[in-house]
Structure formats: C-alpha cells, structure tokens
Amino acid sequence: MNEIIHPTEKTKLKRIPKRGNFERETIYKILDEAFVCHVGFVANNQPFVIPTSFARIDDRLVIHGSAASRMMRSLSEEIDVCVTVTLVDGLVLARSAFHHSMNYRSVVVFGKAKVVSEEQEKYEALKAFTEHIVPDRWAEIRPPTKNELKGTTVLSLALTEASAKIRTGNPVDDEEDYNLDVWAGVLPVHLTTGAPVADDRLKSGISVPPNILNYSRK
Amino acid sequence: MNEIIHPTEKTKLKRIPKRGNFERETIYKILDEAFVCHVGFVANNQPFVIPTSFARIDDRLVIHGSAASRMMRSLSEEIDVCVTVTLVDGLVLARSAFHHSMNYRSVVVFGKAKVVSEEQEKYEALKAFTEHIVPDRWAEIRPPTKNELKGTTVLSLALTEASAKIRTGNPVDDEEDYNLDVWAGVLPVHLTTGAPVADDRLKSGISVPPNILNYSRK
Numbered sequence: 001m002n003e004i005i006h007p008t009e010k011t012k013l014k015r016i017p018k019r020g021n022f023e024r025e026t027i028y029k030i031l032d033e034a035f036v037c038h039v040g041f042v043a044n045n046q047p048f049v050i051p052t053s054f055a056r057i058d059d060r061l062v063i064h065g066s067a068a069s070r071m072m073r074s075l076s077e078e079i080d081v082c083v084t085v086t087l088v089d090g091l092v093l094a095r096s097a098f099h100h101s102m103n104y105r106s107v108v109v110f111g112k113a114k115v116v117s118e119e120q121e122k123y124e125a126l127k128a129f130t131e132h133i134v135p136d137r138w139a140e141i142r143p144p145t146k147n148e149l150k151g152t153t154v155l156s157l158a159l160t161e162a163s164a165k166i167r168t169g170n171p172v173d174d175e176e177d178y179n180l181d182v183w184a185g186v187l188p189v190h191l192t193t194g195a196p197v198a199d200d201r202l203k204s205g206i207s208v209p210p211n212i213l214n215y216s217r218k
Numbered sequence: 219m220n221e222i223i224h225p226t227e228k229t230k231l232k233r234i235p236k237r238g239n240f241e242r243e244t245i246y247k248i249l250d251e252a253f254v255c256h257v258g259f260v261a262n263n264q265p266f267v268i269p270t271s272f273a274r275i276d277d278r279l280v281i282h283g284s285a286a287s288r289m290m291r292s293l294s295e296e297i298d299v300c301v302t303v304t305l306v307d308g309l310v311l312a313r314s315a316f317h318h319s320m321n322y323r324s325v326v327v328f329g330k331a332k333v334v335s336e337e338q339e340k341y342e343a344l345k346a347f348t349e350h351i352v353p354d355r356w357a358e359i360r361p362p363t364k365n366e367l368k369g370t371t372v373l374s375l376a377l378t379e380a381s382a383k384i385r386t387g388n389p390v391d392d393e394e395d396y397n398l399d400v401w402a403g404v405l406p407v408h409l410t411t412g413a414p415v416a417d418d419r420l421k422s423g424i425s426v427p428p429n430i431l432n433y434s435r436k
Contacts, residue, residue: 010264010266014286014288015284015286015287035306035309035320035407036304036306036320036322038256038258038267038269038302038304039267040256040258040265040266040267040300041265042260042265045298046228046298046300046328047258047259047260047265047298047299047300048228048258048300048326049256049257049258049267049300049301049302049326050302050326051256051302051304051322051324053320066233068232068233069233070232080263080264080265081265082258082264082265082266082267083267084256084267084268084269086254086256086269088253088254088409090415091253091351091352091411093351093352093355093430094359095359095360096359096360096361096362096366097344097345097347097348097356097359097360097361097362097366098344098362098363098366098370100347100348100351100355100359102253102254102271102351104254104269106269108266108267108268110264126315126316127315129315129318130315130318133309133311133318133320134309134311134405137311137318138315140400140401141312141313141314141315141318141400142313142314142315142395142398142400143314143315144314144315144316145316148314148315148316152316170417170418170419171417177360178419178421179421180360180421181421181424182358182359182360182424183358183416183420183424183425183426183427183430184416184417184419184420185414185415185416185417185420186414186415186417187352187411187412187414187415187430187433188411188412188413188415189253189409189410189411189412190409190410190412191306191407191408191409191410192407192408192409192410193309193405193406193407194405194406194407194408195406196401196403196404196405197308197403197404197405197406198401198402198403199388199389199402199403199404200388201388201396201402202401202402202403203396203397203398203399206399206400206401207401208401209401212311212401212405215405
C-alpha cells in the first residue's frame with residue numbers, strides 16, 4: 001500500500017522539501033479525515049475556489065453537486081482542476097513574531113475530473129459521500145432513487161498527481177531567541193463533535209444510533 | 219458597521235440564494251474565526267489552490283510568505299485571485315442519502331492582491347497575523363527586525379467583492395420520509411484546542427500565559 005506517487009513540476013516542493021510527502025497512505029489518511037475540500041478551477045478567465053464535501057473511493061476523489069451549479073458545469077468539461085484539503089493541527093507559538101507558524105497536514109491534487117454517468121457507479125459514489133461523513137450510516141437511511149441519481153452530477157478525479165505537505169512539532173526559533181523570557185510551544189487544535197441535536201420532526205421512539213453517539217473522526 | 223457589500227455576477231448565488239449573505243459584519247466574523255484561507259490563482263494556465271494563514275485588517279485581508287514562493291511571486295503581479303475561507307459547523311444527517319448535508323459558513327473574496335511595501339504597514343500586517351492566531355500575543359514576543367520584514371512578502375486584498383454562504387439548522391427531508399424509522403438531526407462540529415505543549419527548549423520558570431491557557435476561538 002505504501003506506494004509513492006511520482007512528484008511532478010507542480011507537486012514537488014521547492015522551498016521546504018522536507019515538508020513534502022508523496023506516500024499514498026499518508027495522502028489517503030489526510031483525505032479521509034477531512035470533511036471539506038477546496039476545488040479550484042477557471043471560468044471566464046477567473047479563478048474560483050469552492051468548498052465542497054467529497055469522498056475517496058480507492059484511488060479517486062469524488063465530488064457531487066447539482067448539474068446546474070457553475071462548478072459542476074465547468075468541471076464537466078474536463079478542464080484543469082486543483083483540489084486542496086487542509087487539516088489544522090496546532091498553533092506554533094515561537095519566541096519571535098517571524099517564526100510563528102501552524103502545524104497542518106494538507107493535500108493538493110491536480111488533474112481533470114470526469115463525469116460519472118453509469119448509474120451503479122453514481123450509486124456507489126453517493127454511498128461513499130454518506131459513509132465519509134458518518135461511517136455505517138448507509139445501512140440506516142433511505143438509499144437514493146433513480147430520479148435522485150439523475151439529478152446529481154458526480155465527478156471523479158484520479159489521485160495520480162497528488163502530494164501532501166505536513167508540518168509537525170515545535171517552533172524553530174533563532175538561536176539567540178531561545179534565551180528570551182517568552183513562553184513557546186504548540187497549542188494543539190482539532191475538530192471535535194458536540195452532542196447530537198435531534199431534528200424537530202424526529203419520529204418518537206428513535207434513539208441516537210451508536211455511530212453518531214460515539215462519533216470520532218480519527 | 220452592518221454595511222452590505224454589493225453583489226456581483228461572481229458573488230451572487232444563483233441556486234440557493236437564501237444561503238447568501240453580503241453583510242460586512244457577517245463576513246468579517248467568519249474571516250476572524252478561521253485559521254486558514256485557500257488562495258486560488260492561475261499560473262501557466264493551471265489553477266492552484268494553496269492553504270495559508272491570513273489576517274484581516276479593517277476592510278482588507280492580508281497574507282504573507284517568502285518572496286521566493288510560487289504563490290507570492292504570481293500574486294505579486296496583481297493577477298486575479300479568489301480567496302476562500304470555510305468553517306464546518308455540523309453534519310446534517312437526513313433520513314435519505316440524498317438530503318445529507320453540512321452546516322457551514324464560508325466566505326469567498328475576489329480581486330487582485332497588492333504588495334505591501336511600506337515598512338510600517340508590513341510591521342502592522344505581521345502584528346495582525348500574530349494577533350489573529352493568538353490575541354494579545356504581540357506584547358509577549360520579539361517583534362520583527364528590519365531584515366525579517368525585508369524577507370517577508372505581504373499581500374493585501376481589499377474586501378470589496380466578497381460574500382458569505384451559510385447553511386444552518388435541521389436536515390430538510392422529503393415529506394414522505396419524515397415517517398421513516400431513521401434518526402435524523404445535526405451532529406455539531408467545532409474546532410477546539412488541547413492543552414498547550416511547551417517547547418522542549420523552553421527556558422525554565424516560564425508559565426503558560428492566560429491567553430494561551432484559556433484560549434478560545436470565538
């Protein structure tokens with residue numbers, strides 16, 4: 001599994017190469033933890049960056065949306081796209097302003113997305129979106145109808161030109177600053193979930209299922 | 219303060235207009251809560267989406283980086299940029315796969331960034347970056363030297379073409395699905411901080427300051 005994705009001119013890091021990571025396993029783990037990706041594309045010579053939910057199916061990233069949306073219409077024409085996923089892990093608090101930083105894990109994917117038109121493949125993508133948000137949710141809910149599948153555009157982007165960028169650990173201060181009377185270190189940051197809030201119209205007698213009650217992202 | 223930013227062809231929402239928000243106060247609040255923005259630009263006909271830290275100074279968004287980075291070099295030429303900030307607030311768990319969604323608040327800004335070259339203005343931007351991460355941190359740390367200011371490129375983007383998009387509340391299911399025996403509702407999601415981790419080389423006798431010990435994002 002721990003295959004290396006070949007770096008390209010676009011994905012290789014020129015300035016701080018030690019932060020770059022091209023292992024499939026590392027890239028997949030970051031994608032699987034994130035809720036949202038940021039999709040970059042060009043329409044009428046203007047760059048757009050649109051946040052959207054997504055899922056990973058094996059070595060592809062899938063997104064979905066209404067066929068009427070500008071993003072889905074533009075991407076359906078198989079134009080160049082850049083999809084970026086970012087997780088913030090910590091605030092890196094140095095002794096100098098200059099060396100303040102963040103711990104993070106990000107993934108950038110380049111390519112051209114393809115429309116998924118085959119009904120069974122679309123069904124599997126909708127399943128992946130739901131399971132990406134809440135594992136084991138699919139078995140509990142009403143699956144999509146043929147009409148719902150028709151009204152949804154699904155796009156698939158191969159994870160062939162992709163890379164991760166990761167910063168971890170302590171601040172790195174200038175040697176002479178270590179002696180300053182300044183607290184320095186890392187304030188860890190993570191996403192967490194609160195108590196589930198039942199829908200106002202929830203049918204009586206239905207309790208919160210364990211995969212939602214004991215939800216954990218990692 | 220609660221001024222409305224004029225919607226444009228790029229920022230107005232065509233499909234679900236009720237999710238759009240053009241109030242300066244709402245847009246600023248989202249920007250001030252987020253740690254990371256995603257910067258979209260085009261270089262060699264290829265869209266790039268790069269995550270980076272940022273700050274807001276009044277009606278401008280500022281980012282910074284090494285003058286050697288592709289992003290800073292490209293944006294310094296005052297090309298079109300799209301900067302997007304997204305906060306995930308909840309997983310919206312409907313009775314059908316089709317109506318699963320997320321609660322979120324996002325901001326999209328369009329424009330051309332300008333290089334901040336005046337030394338005092340750069341100094342104020344570096345202060346804003348630090349204060350954006352940890353309020354009141356600036357007074358505790360070593361401020362930037364003239365050389366550090368020289369080595370940093372700061373870009374400023376006016377918040378003149380900007381909009382927010384917000385989803386809140388319960389899932390919206392098809393009427394006939396409300397009778398299904400499926401738990402439905404919202405699982406709230408938020409960023410939280412853990413206990414501060416002191417740097418390995420922290421000088422002895424320095425305790426964690428209250429703004430870090432009692433850190434809260436909102």
